[in-house]
Amino acid sequence: MVTSRDVARAAGVSQATVSRVLTSANPVSAELRERVLAAVDLVGYVPHAAARTMKTGRTGAIGAVVDDLASNPFYPELLQELSDAFDDLGQRLTVWTAGSRSDAAIRSLRQGLVDGVVFTTVTPTSTEFASAVDSRLPLVLINRTLDDVDCDQISTDNVAGGALVADRFAAAGRRPAFIGGPADASTSRQRLTGFRARLTELGAALPPAPWEIGDYTHDSAYRAMQRIIAEDAADAVFCANDVVAVGALDAAREVGARVPDDLWIIGYDDIALASWTSIDLSTVRQDARRMARDGARMLLERIRSPSSPVQHVRLEPELVTRGTSGR
Amino acid sequence: MVTSRDVARAAGVSQATVSRVLTSANPVSAELRERVLAAVDLVGYVPHAAARTMKTGRTGAIGAVVDDLASNPFYPELLQELSDAFDDLGQRLTVWTAGSRSDAAIRSLRQGLVDGVVFTTVTPTSTEFASAVDSRLPLVLINRTLDDVDCDQISTDNVAGGALVADRFAAAGRRPAFIGGPADASTSRQRLTGFRARLTELGAALPPAPWEIGDYTHDSAYRAMQRIIAEDAADAVFCANDVVAVGALDAAREVGARVPDDLWIIGYDDIALASWTSIDLSTVRQDARRMARDGARMLLERIRSPSSPVQHVRLEPELVTRGTSGR
Numbered sequence: 001m002v003t004s005r006d007v008a009r010a011a012g013v014s015q016a017t018v019s020r021v022l023t024s025a026n027p028v029s030a031e032l033r034e035r036v037l038a039a040v041d042l043v044g045y046v047p048h049a050a051a052r053t054m055k056t057g058r059t060g061a062i063g064a065v066v067d068d069l070a071s072n073p074f075y076p077e078l079l080q081e082l083s084d085a086f087d088d089l090g091q092r093l094t095v096w097t098a099g100s101r102s103d104a105a106i107r108s109l110r111q112g113l114v115d116g117v118v119f120t121t122v123t124p125t126s127t128e129f130a131s132a133v134d135s136r137l138p139l140v141l142i143n144r145t146l147d148d149v150d151c152d153q154i155s156t157d158n159v160a161g162g163a164l165v166a167d168r169f170a171a172a173g174r175r176p177a178f179i180g181g182p183a184d185a186s187t188s189r190q191r192l193t194g195f196r197a198r199l200t201e202l203g204a205a206l207p208p209a210p211w212e213i214g215d216y217t218h219d220s221a222y223r224a225m226q227r228i229i230a231e232d233a234a235d236a237v238f239c240a241n242d243v244v245a246v247g248a249l250d251a252a253r254e255v256g257a258r259v260p261d262d263l264w265i266i267g268y269d270d271i272a273l274a275s276w277t278s279i280d281l282s283t284v285r286q287d288a289r290r291m292a293r294d295g296a297r298m299l300l301e302r303i304r305s306p307s308s309p310v311q312h313v314r315l316e317p318e319l320v321t322r323g324t325s326g327r
Numbered sequence: 328m329v330t331s332r333d334v335a336r337a338a339g340v341s342q343a344t345v346s347r348v349l350t351s352a353n354p355v356s357a358e359l360r361e362r363v364l365a366a367v368d369l370v371g372y373v374p375h376a377a378a379r380t381m382k383t384g385r386t387g388a389i390g391a392v393v394d395d396l397a398s399n400p401f402y403p404e405l406l407q408e409l410s411d412a413f414d415d416l417g418q419r420l421t422v423w424t425a426g427s428r429s430d431a432a433i434r435s436l437r438q439g440l441v442d443g444v445v446f447t448t449v450t451p452t453s454t455e456f457a458s459a460v461d462s463r464l465p466l467v468l469i470n471r472t473l474d475d476v477d478c479d480q481i482s483t484d485n486v487a488g489g490a491l492v493a494d495r496f497a498a499a500g501r502r503p504a505f506i507g508g509p510a511d512a513s514t515s516r517q518r519l520t521g522f523r524a525r526l527t528e529l530g531a532a533l534p535p536a537p538w539e540i541g542d543y544t545h546d547s548a549y550r551a552m553q554r555i556i557a558e559d560a561a562d563a564v565f566c567a568n569d570v571v572a573v574g575a576l577d578a579a580r581e582v583g584a585r586v587p588d589d590l591w592i593i594g595y596d597d598i599a600l601a602s603w604t605s606i607d608l609s610t611v612r613q614d615a616r617r618m619a620r621d622g623a624r625m626l627l628e629r630i631r632s633p634s635s636p637v638q639h640v641r642l643e644p645e646l647v648t649r650g651t652s653g654r
Contacts, residue, residue, distance in 0.1 A: 069403040093424075097420075107419060218599070246600075250604035276545060277578075278605050
């Protein structure tokens with residue numbers, strides 16, 4: 001096995017110098033650095049990660065706890081952006097899927113396998129999140145937020161996003177409804193809050209029970225839309241995300257409802273398929289790339305400066321009008 | 328900091344016994360095991376992963392190199408199944424996204440951070456794969472395969488899948504075309520091979536140039552379908568995956584082609600959205616769950632028995648007929 005002793009010999013320096021270069025612990029001259037790195041390549045030395053972690057206390061790895069990868073394309077899109085962002089910042093991203101099977105993530109968090117954690121789908125009852133807080137790991141919440149937690153958070157301004165849709169519905173004199181996600185998801189709750197508040201502000205009609213709470217799936221949205229159609233409860237439906245909106249759209253198309261003439265549907269996220277001809281969905285666009293890049297930087301900053309002030313960042317949403325609503 | 332010494336004291340056993348229980352290195356009685364684990368909980372001991380890796384040479388982690396997470400929903404669906412499968416088997420799954428930014432995965436592979444690796448989108452030029460082979464890590468190829476590599480592989484029988492579609496087109500006397508993915512993806516190549524071979528076998532028409540090679544995206548499929556329609560080159564199009572099929576379907580719908588009356592489209596994968604009303608796509612179904620579970624078991628078996636015979640497993644595909652083709 002090639003060791004740092006071989007590197008030292010090939011570079012004509014001491015083992016301590018090799019260690020200084022490889023751990024960036026102390027400054028060395030550019031010339032010395034180049035010489036050592038060339039020797040690393042020459043002898044084919046790979047610093048053993050476990051050994052290095054023991055020495056430096058840093059793993060060079062960031063954990064991401066994600067959920068709904070299979071059911072909502074927004075998350076794989078966001079994860080790809082996160083992966084690119086951390087890679088650009090020289091960090092290794094380790095991904096765990098959350099949900100009922102959270103053992104893997106929790107074990108890793110408690111065992112110090114990562115320097116910090118990103119959560120993209122946190123809820124107040126998330127066991128992974130509780131475990132990260134217990135472990136005092138640097139962490140950042142991306143996309144979903146928690147009100148009463150003192151940590152860095154970045155999301156779209158979902159209240160503003162809901163208001164954008166309310167403005168559009170009210171200007172057209174449409175009777176509004178909302179099909180949401182889980183009650184414990186901040187995203188769905190904030191979008192509804194902004195939507196209702198703006199409708200009230202504008203004096204627009206608030207029908208009796210048009211606020212459907214589902215589980216962010218196509219199926220539950222499909223059933224919610226069937227109820228809305230059966231009761232003729234609305235002619236403009238705001239859906240808490242794009243998958244929900246396609247479920248609603250499919251229910252409308254099944255019964256031959258004319259979209260957008262008789263019925264408007266607006267989603268949230270602007271996932272790739274929202275722009276496909278067969279879907280052609282009006283939606284509130286989230287800037288997933290910026291959310292990922294700014295969130296990644298916030299986490300690295302937190303790792304470097306544990307006591308710097310906590311940041312809550314909200315990005316501006318944008319309404320994208322396509323074939324399921326009027327202009 | 329709580330150490331294994333505290334656990335030993337609380338359990339009234341030696342530190343060596345604690346170590347035997349926690350590393351499963353040597354058998355201990357069930358009673359002793361229970362006593363030690365109760366003491367672990369009592370004192371809140373978390374074995375330091377890096378230290379344990381140094382001792383046992385096992386990380387308890389499996390790496391997965393994935394790609395196209397953002398562009399093809401089949402991969403997040405497969406990844407979710409893999410995550411569940413490894414979790415059920417008591418392994419931690421670490422995920423890296425491949426592609427142009429492969430540094431993170433390669434560094435982790437070379438630094439011994441995982442006991443084995445899963446590849447879901449391998450190509451002959453994959454640098455991550457080359458690195459895993461160099462590192463002599465146990466590995467398994469899932470979904471995509473490589474002909475001349477001596478390692479465990481599991482995939483759908485894509486040649487058989489292509490033949491299923493050829494049978495259907497030929498029985499209806501339709502003029503076939505194919506819209507593929509990248510030339511270096513085994514999946515697209517094998518599906519075309521099976522499709523052409525069966526068409527030839529049946530004496531069905533093989534038109535001049537209906538074999539379009541794209542990049543497995545909606546956009547390139549959309550443009551390929553526009554060419555096929557402009558040249559009236561076919562009236563039944565087999566698409567190498569479902570995203571490609573929706574791109575083709577969208578191009579057909581844009582120009583008002585009547586599907587399935589005038590034009591059939593059949594995809595591959597049976598991702599969730601294929602069954603949505605707005606898409607309603609006929610497709611060749613892959614059993615992603617079984618592929619993930621059997622692949623996970625194959626890899627753990629390989630880690631335990633490095634010299635056992637290499638397995639190549641092929642799962643049967645199934646044709647699912649929906650609204651974009653005749654029965």
